[in-house]
Amino acid sequence: MTAEVQPGPQPVTLTVDGRAVAVEPGTLVWDACEKAGVFVPVYCAHRKMEPVAVCRMCLVEIGTMPKLQPACATVVQEGMEVRTQTDRVRRFREGNMEFLLVNHPLDCPVCDRGGECDLQDFAQRYGPPRSRxxxxxxxxxxxxxxxxxxxxxxxxxxxxxxxxxxxxxxxxxxxxxxxxxxxxxxxxxxxxxxxxxxxxxxxxxxxxxxxxxxxxxxxxxxxxxxxxxxxxxxxxxxxxxxxxxxxxxxxxxxxxxxxxxxxxxxxxxxxxxxxxxxxxRSDRIRAAELRLEGPLRQVPALEATAAAARALALVVEQSGPGAVAVLGTPAMTNEEAFALQWLARGVIGTPHLDHQLAEWPGLDPVEFRLAVADLERCDTVLVLGERPELATPVLSLRLYKAERKRGREVRRVAADPDPAELARTVRDRQLVGVVAHEGDRDAALRVAAALAPVNREVRRLTLTEGMNGRGCKDLGLLPDLGPGYVAAPAAGMGGRAILGAAAAGRLRALVVVGPNPELEADPAFEAACQRVALLVGVTTVPGVLSRHAHALIPGRTAVEKAGTVTSSEGRVQPVRVALQPRFGTPPPELRLLVEIGRELGGRWTGEPRATPTFAAIEAALPAYRGTRGGLRAAWPQWERPA
Amino acid sequence: MIAVVGWGAVVGGLQPLVAAIGSAGGVNVPLTFLIALVKGVLILFVLLTTAAYLVLAERKVSARIQLRLGPNRVGPAGLLQPAADAVKLIFKEASAPEGRDRFLFELAPALAAAMALFAFATIPINQTICIGGHGGAGPLSQTCPGGLALHWDLAHLNIGLLFILAITSVGVYSIFLGGWASNSKYALLGALRSSAQLISYEMAVSFAVIGPVLLAGSLDLEKVVHAQHSLWFVFLQPLAFLLYLTAGLAETNRLPFDLPEAEGELGAGYHTEMAGMRFGMYFVGEYINMVTVAAIATTLFLGGWMAPVFFLPNWLGPIWFFAKVGLLIFIMLWVRWTYPRLRYDRLMQLGWKVLLPLGLANIAVTAVFVALR
Amino acid sequence: MFRELIGGLRITMRNMLSKPVTIQYPEEQRPVPPRARGRHILHRYDNGLEKCIGCELCAGACPVGCIYVLAAANDPAHPVSPGERYAARYEINLVRCIYCGYCAEACPTEAITLGPRLDLADYKRERLVATKEDLLESWPGFRPTAAAPGRPDPAPRSELAAPSPTAPVARSATDTA
Structure with missing residues (x-):
């Protein structure tokens, strides 16, 4: 068995239980064993942490060394002979297991780990038959x-x-x-x-x-x-x-x-x-409720979509498409966002469309050019304020790793720092990363502009709110931009403006797809809900929307539907159905939105399911082509100098 | 149910009429009529009850033969089982097939029950008793000058046996019409089999009963019984007795001759499509027919009401009579739960090639015997 | 031919005169062999605590997947079983169960055994899913613990409370009603 020879340093060849394997210099014996297809039991070793070799479970025979060596902490050398299946190793493992179990309680039946426990598994495989x-x-x-x-x-x-x-x-x-x-x-x-x-x-x-x-x-x-x-x-x-x-x-x-x-x-x-x-949640919304055409009644979801569509058609007929506004949520999948965008612009014909309350004109894919993994490659990372790490906590671990393991400079600066001041200290770097929350994107833009002339390259990472805030923006759930950050034919009102117009009576119908915690928490939303003549709500969580919706249509939770979401850095990843639909599970939102659109006379080709819809997205948005398996969208704007 | 009550009324009305005609020499027609009515109702009640309990007896005997206990949950020792069955049959939905002959479909079951009841009319269960008058009724005297002759049969006919043969032949129609009117393959096949079988065995029955009739020299059943005063005909006519019993089983469609029903092949034969009380009336008819066959055999061969042993009192006539009937019925049940069903060609073979020649031979021998006596 | 016919009649008559083999089932029952595997019993310790610790090993060992266990943490003040864990819900689908006894083999605390009770018919399918209350050994003065989460308190079904495995098998007719 030979591994492919990588360019760069000369590979080290060694044998594990007689099998030859070539690995990079500096590799641990444990990893070389794995590459050779030989399993070595470990407790203390962990891929993401430094070796300490305290559990002694991974001891193997190496060459002519007189004592057994820990595979997790020994670095490979050319011509090494590793033996993991000798009697000596076996006897040692048995003794080690006996030691580990000396004071281990007989808790397995009540232990949460029982059934997926390394101690159980290795005791079975390597342990002594009984304890002394x-x-x-x-x-x-x-x-x-x-x-x-x-x-x-x-x-x-x-x-x-x-x-x-x-x-x-x-x-x-x-x-x-x-x-x-x-x-x-x-x-x-x-x-x-x-x-x-x-x-x-x-x-x-x-x-x-x-x-x-x-x-x-x-x-x-x-x-x-x-x-x-x-x-x-x-x-x-x-x-x-x-x-x-x-x-x-x-x-x-x-x-x-x-x-x-x-x-x-x-x-x-x-x-x-x-x-x-x-x-x-046991109180999640399962039944569609209609407060149109008479008193409240519970109906099947698809009956509610038809009723909602009829009511919407009436509003459009009476007051024109501009009297309707559509609000999505950053929690919706790309496919749903695409369908909602189609419903708002293509079918109803309203320009008033958004997925959040705040409005940031001039969005550009360049603002998330920097990949999360590339933080480790930046010479200097500037984090603007606390909001990035509050919005996406795991970012902190990546920053700590860049700092501690890669020796990079991570500077946490104010949310709106003085760009000139920064440009004085951060200069002549190969790559500078600017990490900001989307609320601070103007500041990040200023910092990047100031740093660009004095550094070789500056890249920005802008962190969005919600599970799919990036996807909603990519797919044009915005008042001024359509899919792919191209200008929409007619600019409409943003989220905050929509609520204001609705509360002031300038909008007659509101289509809201939830759950949107930002909306639910905002008092302006309740005022808008009370004022509009028609409120169509699609959501799973009871709240303001479900209380006021004239046509309340139940959707699916994040673990009940399939689709894709786009992370802040523009990575398109699949969401899968974890809880299989059973009797009483509402249809997925994608289907509901398409049904409303079709009822209104819109043309939607293909089935309203995730896979064909993603194909439609790929056709409409070339950046998304072939990204579905977890790749970053390739934006042409990235090729321009920032 | 309505059909049964209706036919019960018809029979109840007909029987006194027959009785009145039968006792043509009677002096007091209204009184005779009244007595006949009482006897008719009595017979109706007794026979229907007997039929119901025969079902229970059948199930009990079959259970014991199969080392089981049989029905024992409804009432003490299961004695109320017939009532439960009756209630169930009455309240069961009487479904009926499409395309049936509506009139005949209703008529046939009623005919089955009615003809079975009818056939019992001329069977004497005791000797005639003379009330009042003079001289009393002698052993062979059936008249009671000056007094009231109380006959222990419903219609005292001097051709009683012939009447029975005639009526049971009408019973065949109930089976055939029922099967035909059902518009069902199973029922029709059952009915055809039944007709063929009944016609075949009718001959055997007729030939078998001619032996005792020759010996007694009369078709009057009471006279036939009196003729057995010294020796029961079963000892003089053992072959005829066996022939009669065998053919009687066939006549009543019982195993091993139950081909018209043949559950394994025909569903339930001619009454496949009958449900509820329609089925119930066939069922009742079948069991009453068993009683009738046993009663005729008792009358013709086992000395009717006469005590089985000479030192026992003869005035317990009806009890002796029913005891003998019971014994014969038990034998019929016993046989049913012992033997398997015959193949159809064997059935015909037995009827035409065995029973019929044997019956003829028996008549010839008996006739010679009577002529030489 | 007659010999055979008479022979048949003799056999049936002999049968008729011999004792029926019928057992008057609900009133009288066959003795159950000591190791018969009937309906399960959940045992208690002598102090009344349940032996079951809700470890689900029975459910894991079950070849037909008829056992459902939902464990919960014991309230140290009012423990249901010794230790940290107890079975808040314990259900066996008696219709699906094949009475192989693997659950009893797997049980680390000998909490579940297969008892002598074999008559499991019922008028309602739902009642053939035996709950913990049905399966648990009765205990004088036993105070049922709070109902399992997400499930209403089941109606008491004391007539189904299983006897101990050593108890005599004869029971009154009302037992099976």
Whole structure:
């Protein structure tokens, strides 16, 4: 077995259990073994962290070295002979497993990790058939202690692999978990026993190889074999972290991280990870309600779309298309945004279209030229204010990685810094990254303009709000721009202006696709809802919209529908159906919007499903071509100098 | 149900009429009429009840033969099962096929029940008793000058046996018409089989009963019984008895001769399409026919009402009579749950090639015997 | 031919005179073999705590997937079972179950066993999904814990409470009503 020879440094060749393998210099034996297709058990080693070689599980025989060596911490050398299946290794692993299990409690039946636990698996595969330590002789520690409202610690189950300690040290940098005491009394705990804080606690149970650190929210909720895992995109923000949706009995019981080195680097923030209860809301809207044509009645969803379309047609006929405004939400998928854009501009014919309240004229794809992964390549990263990291928390981990592992300069400056001042200190860099929230895009533009002449290249990353704020902008859910940031034939009112006009009685009908937390929280929205003659609402969450809508049409939650979303950096990633539709699940919003449009006489070719709709998007928006599998859209504007 | 009540009334009215005609020499026609009416109602009640309980008896006997217990949940030892069955049949939806002959479809089941009831009219269950008058009724005397002769049959006919044969032949029509009127393949096939079978075995029955008639020298059933005063005809005519029993089973469509019903092949044969009380009337008719066959066999071969052993009192006539009928019915049940159904060609073979020649031979031998006596 | 006919009649008559094999089912029942695998029983410890800890190993071992367990954390003040975890919902679809006994084999606390009760007919399909209340050993003075989350308190069905496996099998007729 030979690996392909990469350009650059001369590859190192070695043999693992007799199989030859060529790897880059500096590779660890553990990685070389994996490349050779040989499994080496580990507890303490972690791909994203530095080796410490404390668990001793990965010890292998190397060449003529007299003692076994840790595969996770030994660097390959030319001609190395690695043996992982010898009797010596086997005997050692058995002894090591026995040691690890000396004080490990017999908790497996009540442990949340049971069924997906490395300790269980390796004890089965490498452990001794029985323990020589009597069960009464075990050392006991604290059980089920809450480290915070999110994490529960069971010190007895800990095998002291230090992964959590290193996570807090290397990944988040908050050093909140430490090792305490000595010898057999060694335990992990928070520093000085303070409650655990931080936005990334949810990753601790995932780095823990056993059941010592567990999610309180997932505590005793399910067994691994109960769960159906669907890989999808986190609905928490527009960073676009890949996650596994684990569901049981038509309920999401947890989100687990999936490694996407380009985006999340296998970490999730707590806000996204623990947002799943919102998807299980028992009061989510399932039935369509009509307050048109008589008293409130519950109807099938497709009957409500027809009634809504009839009412809309009447408004257009009486007051013209300009009396109708359409509001989307940054939570909708690209396909839905495309359909809504078609419905507003193509079918109804109104220019009043937006997906959020604030309005930023002159949007340009250049503002998200900088990829998230490229933050590690920037010589200097300027972060404008706190809003970027509040909007997309996982960004913090990437910045810390750039700083700590890559040695880059990360400067957190004011939200609206003095560009000239910055240009004096940040100069002669190969690549400067400017990270800003979309609300600070003007400041970011000024900073970039000031830095561009004194640095080789300046790239901007603008972080949007909502799961798909970027996609909504790309696809023209904007008052002034159509799909692809080209000027719309007629500029209409933006979100805030629409609400004002509606409340003032200048708009007669409002079509709102939710759930849109920004709208729901705004008092102007309720005023607008009360004033308009016709309010068509598509949403899943009860609130202002569902209370006032004359035609309330239920939609699907983020884990019930398929489609694509675009992250802040312009990466188009697929959202998959995690909870299969069952009796009573409303039709997807895409279909509802298309049905309304067709009822109004619009032409929609193809089926109203995600795949053909994405094909239509690709046709309308060349930048999106072939991006569906998780690639960044290739904007022609990027080729111009910033 | 309405049909049964209606036909019950018709029969109840007809029987006294027949009785009145039968006792032509009677002096007091209204009184005779009244007595006949009482007897008619009594027979109707007794026979219908008997038929219902025969169903229970059949199920019990079959259960015991199969090492089971049989119905035992409704009432003590299951004694109220017939009532439950009757209620169920009455309230069951009487579905009827499209394209049936509406009139005959209603008529046929009623005919089945009615003819079965009718046939019992001339069977004496005790000797004639003379009330008042003088001289009393002798063993062979059937008249009671000056007094009232109380006959223990409904219609005292001197051609009683012939009457029975005639009426049971009419019963064939109920089966055939029922099968034909149903407009159903199964029913029609059942009916055709039934007709062929009944015609074949009618001959055997007729030939079998001629033996005792020759010996007694009369078609009057009471006289036939009196003729067995010294020796029951079963001992003189064992072959005729066997022939009669065999043919009787065939006449009543019972196993091993139940080809008209043949559940395995024809659904339920001629009454496949009959539901509710229509089916119920066929069912009642079948079981009353069993009683009739057993009663005729008792009368012709087992000495009718006479005590089985000479030292037992003869005045318990009806009890002896019913005991013998019961025994014969039990034998019929026993046979049914022992033997499998015959193949159709074997059935015909048995009827025409075995029973008929044997019956003829029996008549010839008996005739010679009587002539030489 | 007559010999055979008479022979047949003799056999049926002999049958008629012998004792029927029928068992008057609800009133009298066959003795159940000691290791028969009938309806499941969830056991308790001598102090009344449930042995089941809601670990779902029975559900994992079940070859037909007829066991549903939803665990919850014990309230230390009023524990349902010893330890941290107990089964808030425990349901067995008795119609789907094949009574193989793997659940009892898998159980780490010997909480579930297959009992002697074999008569499981019911008039309602839903009632053939046995809930924890149905399966749990009865316990004098037992105070049922709060209903499982998301589920109304089930109506008491005391007549279905299973006897202990060593109890005599004869039961009154009302038991099966």
């Amino acid at each position: 330590v009597p069960i009464t002789g075990k050392v006991h520690f604290d059980k089920a202690r809450a480290l915070s409202d999110k994490i529960t610690l069971d010190q007895e189950r800990c095998i002291l692999c230090w992964r959590c300690v290193r996570y807090c040290d290397e990944i988040t940098g908050d050093r909140s978990i430490v090792l305490q005491e000595r010898a057999v009394h060694t335990v992990i705990d928070t520093f000085e026993g303070r409650p655990l804080t931080g936005e990334f606690q949810g990753n601790l149970p995932e780095v823990c190889p056993v059941g010592a650190l567990t999610h309180t929210a997932y505590r005793f909720r399910a067994r691994p074999w109960d769960l159906q895992r669907t890989v999808s995109i986190c609905p928490g923000c527009s960073y676009g972290c890949t996650l596994g949706v684990d569901s049981r009995d038509d309920e999401v019981v947890r989100f687990v991280s999936q490694d996407n080195p380009e985006v999340d680097d296998s970490w999730l923030c707590d806000r996204g990870r623990y947002s799943f209860p919102e998807l299980n």
